[in-house]
Amino acid sequence: MSDEAVSTWKKILRLLRLSPLSLAEKCRIEFGAAIVFILALALLIPYLWMSKLTEKTSLDSGRAVAYTLYQHHFQLGDLSKGLSPLNEKGQADTTSAPAVEWIRFGKTDEKLRKLTDDQRHIIKKLKDEEHEVDRYWITYKQRDNRSNYIRIVRASEGCTTSGCHNVNGSAAPFSRDEAIGAIVVQTPARELDKTFSLNRLWIIVAGLLAGTGAVVTFYVIVQRVILRPVRQLRALVNNVAEGNLDVRSAIKTRDEYERLAEAFNKMLDRLQESQEKLRQANRQLDAKIVELSDRNIELFKANKIKSEFLANMSHEFRTPLNAILGFAEIFREKADALDAEKSRRYAEHIITSGRQLLSMINDLLELAKAEAGKIELHIEKTSIPELCRGLAAFVSPLTEKKKIKVRLTVDETIPLIQTDPGKVQQILYNLLSNAIKFTPDSGRIEIVASLPDEKTVRIAVTDSGAGIAEDDKEKIFEKFRQIDGSITRESAGTGLGLAISKELALLLTGSLGLESRPGEGSTFWLDIPVVTAENNGK
Numbered sequence: 001m002s003d004e005a006v007s008t009w010k011k012i013l014r015l016l017r018l019s020p021l022s023l024a025e026k027c028r029i030e031f032g033a034a035i036v037f038i039l040a041l042a043l044l045i046p047y048l049w050m051s052k053l054t055e056k057t058s059l060d061s062g063r064a065v066a067y068t069l070y071q072h073h074f075q076l077g078d079l080s081k082g083l084s085p086l087n088e089k090g091q092a093d094t095t096s097a098p099a100v101e102w103i104r105f106g107k108t109d110e111k112l113r114k115l116t117d118d119q120r121h122i123i124k125k126l127k128d129e130e131h132e133v134d135r136y137w138i139t140y141k142q143r144d145n146r147s148n149y150i151r152i153v154r155a156s157e158g159c160t161t162s163g164c165h166n167v168n169g170s171a172a173p174f175s176r177d178e179a180i181g182a183i184v185v186q187t188p189a190r191e192l193d194k195t196f197s198l199n200r201l202w203i204i205v206a207g208l209l210a211g212t213g214a215v216v217t218f219y220v221i222v223q224r225v226i227l228r229p230v231r232q233l234r235a236l237v238n239n240v241a242e243g244n245l246d247v248r249s250a251i252k253t254r255d256e257y258e259r260l261a262e263a264f265n266k267m268l269d270r271l272q273e274s275q276e277k278l279r280q281a282n283r284q285l286d287a288k289i290v291e292l293s294d295r296n297i298e299l300f301k302a303n304k305i306k307s308e309f310l311a312n313m314s315h316e317f318r319t320p321l322n323a324i325l326g327f328a329e330i331f332r333e334k335a336d337a338l339d340a341e342k343s344r345r346y347a348e349h350i351i352t353s354g355r356q357l358l359s360m361i362n363d364l365l366e367l368a369k370a371e372a373g374k375i376e377l378h379i380e381k382t383s384i385p386e387l388c389r390g391l392a393a394f395v396s397p398l399t400e401k402k403k404i405k406v407r408l409t410v411d412e413t414i415p416l417i418q419t420d421p422g423k424v425q426q427i428l429y430n431l432l433s434n435a436i437k438f439t440p441d442s443g444r445i446e447i448v449a450s451l452p453d454e455k456t457v458r459i460a461v462t463d464s465g466a467g468i469a470e471d472d473k474e475k476i477f478e479k480f481r482q483i484d485g486s487i488t489r490e491s492a493g494t495g496l497g498l499a500i501s502k503e504l505a506l507l508l509t510g511s512l513g514l515e516s517r518p519g520e521g522s523t524f525w526l527d528i529p530v531v532t533a534e535n536n537g538k
Contacts, residue, residue, distance in 0.1 A: 027222050035214045039207050050199045059136040062149025065100055066134070066183045101184040119150060119184060126152040127179045138189050145189040153180045229257040236264070245272045305478075320353035327353075366426075366500050375423075375507060382421040384457055385410040388449050391428050398436050399445065407446045414449060414457055418531040423504045427512070428459060430497040431524045435463035438522075451530070460525035468516040477502050477512070501526075 103111045103123075112120065122135050134151035155174035174180060229251050239247045245268055249261035327346045331338070338346070369375045392408050399406050435445045443464040452458050468476065477498050498512075505512045508528050516522035 031218050043203050043207050047203050062185045065185050066151045104181040122150050123182050147187050147189040149185040151183040320357040323353040324350050377420045381416045382419050384414045395432050403442045405444045410449045427501040430501045431461040435461050438465035439463045458527050462523040464521045467518040467520050
């Protein structure tokens with residue numbers, strides 16, 4: 001079949017709504033065709049059998065007539081003597097054609113000529129056939145169907161031997177198996193036609209009833225057994241296609257549909273597990289991305305801080321080194337021309353710059369020790385009041401230079417405690433240095449040593465500087481961080497003092513705190529535990 005013919009056929013099917021077909025429509029069409037085929041095969045056998053029975057009945061009727069003629073020795077006159085023949089309605093039959101004819105071969109050629117061509121042809125065939133003696137058939141004419149029966153009469157052994165038709169008998173002699181004559185029976189076939197019509201009608205009715213019952217039964221079976229599970233599966237697939245993976249099939253048919261539904265449910269379970277694993281992997285990936293982003297930000301900040309630190313440290317190192325080198329060159333070149341006052345002043349500048357440089361180097365070394373965990377503590381009895389007085393006296397030259405008033409308030413009830421006085425002094429010195437650095441000229445600084453509770457000693461340093469913003473309070477305790485990290489800042493320093501102080505406070509099992517508002521100054525305090533000699537022994 002060509003492509004054009006196939007395309008035309010598909011168009012015709014679409015116009016007739018026969019393509020495409022759903023599963024239900026396919027089942028109905030194919031099962032309907034199967035029903036028609038099965039019913040045709042099933043009803044064909046009874047139809048043919050009933051036709052044969054009808055023919056056999058007619059054949060038996062003809063043989064009964066022939067048997068009657070045998071009993072009367074083929075004398076038709078005695079059968080109807082004194083009576084007129086009747087038709088099927090019980091009326092006198094006025095037709096000239098009798099229903100039963102006895103034709104004697106060789107004597108009644110006139111009767112033979114009156115027969116139809118079919119009758120003469122059948123008689124001739126029966127005469128030639130020795131094993132067939134009679135035949136039945138129906139002649140179909142318009143409104144006059146006829147039932148025909150012809151029997152050939154042959155001379156039997158009883159007729160030729162012990163009967164009257166031998167050489168010594170009273171009648172004409174016959175040879176054995178000689179065809180003597182023919183019995184011709186022709187009757188109207190209206191009743192036979194009715195029988196055939198009724199047979200066909202009842203077979204059609206039986207076929208319609210059986211077909212209707214089969215269609216109804218099939219419809220119910222298809223709906224319950226085939227289409228209902230298919231529709232449930234289709235609805236389930238539509239839900240899954242919309243993204244709902246929580247649905248499950250509840251088909252319980254105990255057949256392949258149930259196994260298919262179970263396999264589909266397992267597939268959904270695995271798909272849901274895979275999606276959950278994928279979501280977990282995505283969440284972990286997002287967390288990793290966020291973590292990497294944070295680390296990148298931290299690295300960027302650390303790199304920026306490192307750059308600022310290196311720039312600041314180079315600036316901080318160059319300043320005292322340049323001062324030392326400058327004054328040393330003056331001493332070398334003009335040693336004889338300098339008077340004692342200038343020499344002393346220049347020497348002071350060299351010593352101050354050297355100490356400043358040494359302090360920065362010590363801060364770096366102290367930070368390295370703190371990060372490596374190699375700082376050693378020297379615990380001993382320590383008087384906090386005496387330590388605070390000595391520290392105030394130590395920084396007095398710096399405060400006097402900037403005309404800063406220092407107020408010292410000490411609670412004399414503070415007991416001797418077990419701690420490292422050097423580390424406490426270093427922390428307080430860093431706090432006082434920052435207070436002096438950021439307090440303007442003619443400002444004030446207050447040092448307060450107190451007991452906020454019986455277990456804690458607090459040493460607070462308060463200044464009247466510019467204060468610290470809320471966002472910068474955490475930053476100033478980080479390494480290498482300053483509020484102003486530029487090279488052109490007014491205050492010098494490495495930005496390590498508070499970071500080192502925080503590490504040392506932790507080593508002393510204490511803490512470092514801050515309270516400040518912009519424009520109102522700052523208060524830094526050191527809290528260390530009260531550990532007496534008795535408590536330390538315990």
